[in-house]
Amino acid sequence: xxxxxxxxxxxxxxxxxxxxxxxxxxxxxxxxxxxxxxxxxxxxxxxxxxxxxxxxxxxxxxxxxxxxxxxxxxxxxxxxxxxxxxxxxxxxxxxxxxxxxxxxxxxxxxxxxxxxxxxxxxxxxxxxxxxxxxxxxxxxxxxxxxxxxxxxxxxxxxxxxxxxxxxxxxxxxxxxxxxxxxxxxxxxxxxxxxxxxxxxxxxxxxxxxxxxxxxxxxxxxxxxxxxxxxxxxxxxxxxxxxxxxxxxxxxxxxxxxxxxxxxxxxxxxxxxxxxxxxxxxxxxxxxxxxxxxxxxxxxxxxxxxxxxxxxxxxxxxxxxxxxxxxxxxxxxxxxxxxxxxxxxxxx
Ligand code: SAM
Ligand code: SF4
Ligand code: SF4
Numbered sequence: 343x344x345x346x347x348x349x350x351x352x353x354x355x356x357x358x359x360x361x362x363x364x365x366x367x368x369x370x371x372x373x374x375x376x377x378x379x380x381x382x383x384x385x386x387x388x389x390x391x392x393x394x395x396x397x398x399x400x401x402x403x404x405x406x407x408x409x410x411x412x413x414x415x416x417x418x419x420x421x422x423x424x425x426x427x428x429x430x431x432x433x434x435x436x437x438x439x440x441x442x443x444x445x446x447x448x449x450x451x452x453x454x455x456x457x458x459x460x461x462x463x464x465x466x467x468x469x470x471x472x473x474x475x476x477x478x479x480x481x482x483x484x485x486x487x488x489x490x491x492x493x494x495x496x497x498x499x500x501x502x503x504x505x506x507x508x509x510x511x512x513x514x515x516x517x518x519x520x521x522x523x524x525x526x527x528x529x530x531x532x533x534x535x536x537x538x539x540x541x542x543x544x545x546x547x548x549x550x551x552x553x554x555x556x557x558x559x560x561x562x563x564x565x566x567x568x569x570x571x572x573x574x575x576x577x578x579x580x581x582x583x584x585x586x587x588x589x590x591x592x593x594x595x596x597x598x599x600x601x602x603x604x605x606x607x608x609x610x611x612x613x614x615x616x617x618x619x620x621x622x623x624x625x626x627x628x629x630x631x632x633x634x635x636x637x638x639x640x641x642x643x644x645x646x647x648x649x650x651x652x653x654x655x656x657x658x659x660x661x662x663x664x665x666x667x668x669x670x671x672x673x674x675x676x677x678x679x680x681x682x683x684x685x686x687x688x689x
Contacts, residue, residue: 356417358629358663364656365587365617367418369406370688371437372426372623377455378491379479381519381548381555383685385491394426400623403433405643407440409621410448412653416660418619420449422475424688426623429458435469442470451475453517453689457494459502467509474506475515480528481535489525503541514541515603520563521548533572537599544590544603550671551631552683565604569593572602587615611668619660620687627656628687630665634680636687 357363374394378385401409410421421441428434441450449472456476459466466474478499480486486496506514516536520526529545536543545568550557572578581592581601589612590603606612620628625640637659642652667676 356657356660358660360614360664360666362587362615362617362663364413364417364619364660366420366422366619367410367413368422368424368618368620368688369410370424370426370621370623370686371406371428371434372400372431373686374430375425375427375455375685376430376457377427377493379489380491381489381521381557382552383491383683384554387554395624400431401621401625401640401643403436403440405625405640406437407444408643408649409625409639409652410441411444412649412656413619414444414446414448416653416656418448420451422451422453422688424453426685426688427455427458428452428688429454429462434462435465438466438469438471442472449473453477454502455490455494456499456502456506460498460505463502463505463509463511467511471511473513473515474511475517476503476506477517477519478503478532479518479520480525481531482528485525485528507541512540516541516543517546517605518543519546519548520568522561522563524561526563529568529571530575533576533602537576537595540600542601542603544605546605547608549607549631550676550678551681552685553678553681554683559608562608564609565591565606566609569604578602587617589615607668608671611666611671613666613669616665619656622682622686627659628682629659629663630667631682631684631687631689632667632676633665633682636682 375383378388423437450470451473452471453475456478476499479489481496483496486494503514518532520529532543545565547565548557548562577596578593579596581594590605592601592603594601621639622636625638626636627639628636639652642655
């Protein structure tokens with residue numbers, strides 16, 4: 343293996359067919375989950391005895407490190423670990439400590455449903471995790487239970503969040519997927535709960551990702567509707583994006599109580615700035631959340647291939663990339679068959 347490598351001038355120019363650089367990598371470390379959110383992994387499709395990926399199929403910590411190092415060499419600046427539920431991997435601290443030590447010092451974050459953070463937050467921070475995003479769709483116990491497929495308790499997520507804060511993982515972001523008729527009544531309670539806490543709630547438009555939710559456009563609550571509702575009670579002003587390609591539109595409360603964000607993938611698609619690649623737990627590379635096929639990087643790294651061959655494959659895939667599904671959604675009548683599931687590539 344060749345030694346790596348902060349990005350070279352040559353690699354800094356790696357862009358896809360729509361001139362989008364490769365800057366972010368989401369790494370799913372496991373496809374299992376302790377929740378069954380109906381919009382992601384509904385119980386009827388994924389009963390308790392469902393055959394998820396075997397442990398041997400998942401990339402090992404050293405394989406994840408090697409791939410991440412190559413991606414960083416190609417220009418990636420941000421790494422996010424996700425799942426399934428990433429805390430179900432008992433070797434997550436090892437994965438984190440390997441990534442935290444990478445040359446080029448990429449930003450390192452994690453997305454979790456939060457339940458196991460009471461147990462693990464301190465160990466993850468000690469391993470070098472910098473930031474965390476916790477998914478929380480409702481504060482109301484009944485609505486929360488329904489949205490986690492009957493598997494989660496909201497007080498456990500709030501407990502995990504407190505442990506994450508105590509471990510110094512900050513700023514903590516809270517992701518809430520809003521579905522019409524399901525949890526839109528939770529938007530104001532979430533705003534009020536987190537205002538002034540230093541933690542940033544982001545409301546996400548419900549997406550037609552994967553094949554197993556019964557998505558309908560009518561279930562999407564457009565961000566502008568939520569913005570108007572929140573602004574009427576707690577006046578807001580826009581905040582400039584922190585960097586090119588930031589997916590959340592940010593707003594601050596005029597009274598100084600902090601920030602909120604909106605991720606409007608359906609009503610205001612941001613494909614033009616999408617700089618994100620995703621690797622599944624079994625090492626397949628996906629260039630879009632709505633992709634069907636992933637390219638098998640694990641076969642290369644478990645074969646005799648040196649870093650140059652793996653890098654060349656990633657580079658070739660990125661150069662060919664022209665995905666812009668969310669921008670095309672409204673024109674076409676897309677079939678969902680064969681699309682990769684969200685829990686395999688982690689959002
Ligand atoms: N299990 C972890 C969690 O829930 O945070 C990480 C993986 S989960 C797939 C990542 C994010 O995707 C979560 O914030 C979840 O709410 C979001 N998500 C899943 N399905 C979605 C959908 N259909 N539309 C919008 N967001 C979705
Ligand atoms: Fe699990 Fe996250 Fe999917 Fe919910 S959204 S089922 S917590 S992977
Ligand atoms: Fe990126 Fe695909 Fe989402 Fe567009 S639809 S923002 S290309 S992941």
